Amino acid sequence: MIATAVRRRSRLARRGRWLHAVLIPLAVLWMVPVIMVIGLSLMPSSNPETTLFGILPAQPSFSNYVIVWQQNPILLHAANSLLIAVPSVAIVIVVGSMAAFALARLRVPLRGLIFGTLILALVLPMSGIVVATFKILQALGLYNSLLGLVLAYSALGLPFAIIIIRTSFLAIPYETYEAAVTDGANAWQIFWRVYFPLARPALAVVVIWQVMMSWNDFLLPLVTLSSNELKPLTLVPLAYRGIFLSQPGALFAVLVLISIPVVAVFLLVQRYLVNGLAGAIK
Amino acid sequence: MRTKLRQNITGLLFLLPAVVLFAVFVVYPIVYNMQASTLDWDGVNAGTFVGFDNYVKLFQDPTFLIALRNSAYWIPLTIIPQALIGFLLALALNRGLFASTVYRAIFFIPAILSPVVVGIVWQRIMDPFNGVFTSVGKATGLDWLGGNFLANPQTAIFAVIFVNIWMWTGFSMLFYLAGLQLIDTSVLEAAKIDGAGPLQTTARIIFPLLKSTHLSLLLLGIIGSLKTFELVYVLTQGGPAHASEMLPTYAFQQAFQLQSVGYASTISVVLIVIAVASSLSMVRVFGAGFISGDEK
Numbered sequence: 288m289i290a291t292a293v294r295r296r297s298r299l300a301r302r303g304r305w306l307h308a309v310l311i312p313l314a315v316l317w318m319v320p321v322i323m324v325i326g327l328s329l330m331p332s333s334n335p336e337t338t339l340f341g342i343l344p345a346q347p348s349f350s351n352y353v354i355v356w357q358q359n360p361i362l363l364h365a366a367n368s369l370l371i372a373v374p375s376v377a378i379v380i381v382v383g384s385m386a387a388f389a390l391a392r393l394r395v396p397l398r399g400l401i402f403g404t405l406i407l408a409l410v411l412p413m414s415g416i417v418v419a420t421f422k423i424l425q426a427l428g429l430y431n432s433l434l435g436l437v438l439a440y441s442a443l444g445l446p447f448a449i450i451i452i453r454t455s456f457l458a459i460p461y462e463t464y465e466a467a468v469t470d471g472a473n474a475w476q477i478f479w480r481v482y483f484p485l486a487r488p489a490l491a492v493v494v495i496w497q498v499m500m501s502w503n504d505f506l507l508p509l510v511t512l513s514s515n516e517l518k519p520l521t522l523v524p525l526a527y528r529g530i531f532l533s534q535p536g537a538l539f540a541v542l543v544l545i546s547i548p549v550v551a552v553f554l555l556v557q558r559y560l561v562n563g564l565a566g567a568i569k
Numbered sequence: 570m571r572t573k574l575r576q577n578i579t580g581l582l583f584l585l586p587a588v589v590l591f592a593v594f595v596v597y598p599i600v601y602n603m604q605a606s607t608l609d610w611d612g613v614n615a616g617t618f619v620g621f622d623n624y625v626k627l628f629q630d631p632t633f634l635i636a637l638r639n640s641a642y643w644i645p646l647t648i649i650p651q652a653l654i655g656f657l658l659a660l661a662l663n664r665g666l667f668a669s670t671v672y673r674a675i676f677f678i679p680a681i682l683s684p685v686v687v688g689i690v691w692q693r694i695m696d697p698f699n700g701v702f703t704s705v706g707k708a709t710g711l712d713w714l715g716g717n718f719l720a721n722p723q724t725a726i727f728a729v730i731f732v733n734i735w736m737w738t739g740f741s742m743l744f745y746l747a748g749l750q751l752i753d754t755s756v757l758e759a760a761k762i763d764g765a766g767p768l769q770t771t772a773r774i775i776f777p778l779l780k781s782t783h784l785s786l787l788l789l790g791i792i793g794s795l796k797t798f799e800l801v802y803v804l805t806q807g808g809p810a811h812a813s814e815m816l817p818t819y820a821f822q823q824a825f826q827l828q829s830v831g832y833a834s835t836i837s838v839v840l841i842v843i844a845v846a847s848s849l850s851m852v853r854v855f856g857a858g859f860i861s862g863d864e865k
Contacts, residue, residue: 320694321679341701414817442595542690
C-alpha cells in the first residue's frame, strides 16, 4: 500500500520534471533582491562599482561588517531586538495556548463576546492604535522601555495565536480529555502535559508569525523608544540614515544582520509550517 | 451548581492573562481613539472638544480621499496576483518535486524579511541612477525601465504594490500548500477514473475545494492592505505629495509629524471601522467557520 503510494508519488514527480524549467528561472528572479542585499553588503565604500546590473559589487570585501561593528553598538541593538522578540514569543505561546485551551475544552462564560473581541483584535491595525498605545505606555510608566513593547506585541499577536492553537486543540479527540479527567488530572495538568505538546505544528506557525511581528516591526519602537541605547536592530538603518548615505555597503551589512535571525528561525520551524497551517484552516 | 461555578472559574483563570492584555492594549486603545477623535488636540496640551468636526473635515480632506483610492487599488492588485501565483506555485510544489522544500523556502523568505530590509533594497533596485531596473533597461533597450517609479506620483503607489506582491506571494503559496494537503486524494482519483484531465481537475475540483483557503487569504489580504504601513513608510513615506498615502501612513504623519493627535485618531477610528466592517461582513456572508475552525 505504502510502496504503491511512494511509487505513484515518484512517478508524479518524474512527470513534473519539466516544471523545473519554469521554477528555476522564477526562483532566481525571486531571489534577486535577497542576493542583492548580501551582495551590496560586501561593497566597500572605497569602490562602489557594481557588476551584474548593479546586483553584485565589483570588488567584494568584508570591510563593511568591520565598519558596522566599530561604528554602532550593533551588539547592543541586537540584544534589544532579542529582548523584545524572545519574551513576546514566550508570552504569546503560553498565554495564547492557555486561552485556546479554555475556549476549546473548558466551560467559559461569555464565549461569544470573547470571540468577538478576538476577531476585532485580529483586524485591528497596529498603526490605528499606535497613538493610544503610546499614551497608555506613558501612563503605565512603560514609555521608553522594552517591557512595554513586549506587552504590546504580545497582545497584538494573541488573537492569531489563539485561533490557530484552538483549532489544533479541537482536533485532539475529546475522549483524551475525558480519560485524563477520569484519571484524576486537573485542568492545568491536562493542558500542560497532554494538549500543549500535541499542538507543536500550530505552535511553529505562531512562533514564526510572532517573530515576524516583534523582530521585524519598527513602528512601535519608533514612537515609544527615545533612548538610542534601547533601539532594536530595525531602527538602526532609520536612526543612522545620514551616516549610511555615504556608506551604502554598511547599510546593507546591517540589513543582512537584521535578516539572519528571522531566516534562521524560519529554517528551524519550516518543516512544521505547512502542517500547522493545514490544521488551522481546515 | 457549585461544580459549575468552579468550572467557570477554572476557565476564566486560563483566559485571564489574555483578557488583561487585550483589555489594556486592544480594547482600551479603541475607546481612547474614539474619545480623542472628538478633540482638537496636539497630544501635549489639553484638547478642546469639537464634536464631529474632525470627521466632517476628514471627509472633505483630499489626502484622505487619495488614501481611500489607494486602498481601493491596493486590495485587488495585491490579493489577486498573490493568490494566483501562490496557487500555481503550490500546485507545482505539492507533488514531491525534487528540491521542492528549497523552492518553498525561496518563495517564502521575502515574507519573513523586515519591511525595512525589503524597502531599502527595492529602493536601490528601482533607483534611476544605479538601480537594477535602469541597468537592465540600458542593456535591453527598454528605456522606460529607467523611470523613477517611486518618485513619480503617477506610478508611486503601483511600485509599492509591486514590491508588496513580491513580498507576500510566498505566504499565499504556503496557505495553498496547507489547503492542498486537506484534499482527499480519493476524490482526485475518482475524477481521473471518470476521465477528467489535469486542467479540468484543477479548475473544477481542486479550485472549488480550496474555498476556505481562498476566503482566509481574502480576509487576511483585506486586513493586511488596510494595515499597510511599514512598506509604504520605508519606500515613499506616502509621497510624493501624498500620492502613495495609505490611511495608516496618513494617521502617523498627522500624529507624529504634524502633532494633530485628535485628527490622527479620527483617521484611525475610520480605519478600524472599515477593517471591522469588511471582516464582519465577510464572516457574515461566508460563515465564521473559516476563522474559528468550527464545523460549517
